[in-house]
Amino acid sequence: MAVVMSMRWAGTTPEQYDAVRDAVRWEELAPAGAHLHVAWFDGHGLNVTDVWESREAFEAFFAERLAPAIEKAGIAGEPSVEYHPLHRRFISPGVSGAA
Secondary structure, eight states: OOEEEEEEEETOOHHHHHHHHHHHOTTTSOOTTEEEEEEEEOSSEEEEEEEESOHHHHHHHIIIIIHHHHHHHTOOSOOEEEEEEOOOOOOOTTOOSOO
8 A cells, every 4th residue: 555654854954865865866766666755844854755655665765775875965863754544646737757
């Protein structure tokens, strides 16, 4: 069952996020099980909402590809992560691609 993964990572900067994105290249080499990724910043740090095929798919991606790049980018602490079953997904006609 598909899941919505919500993450907040206090103190993470846009520069650190971009360094991780550039190292992992998830937009060019999509992770197995990934459906959607949205990221933004507020006064506390990084916020992410993803849709994944399963919680296990995200956790495998995190362990195998994200964790090494996160460490290299100097991101400290641990994120707050929640998972919820996906009820419905809508993508507006004509919307495609990354960025």
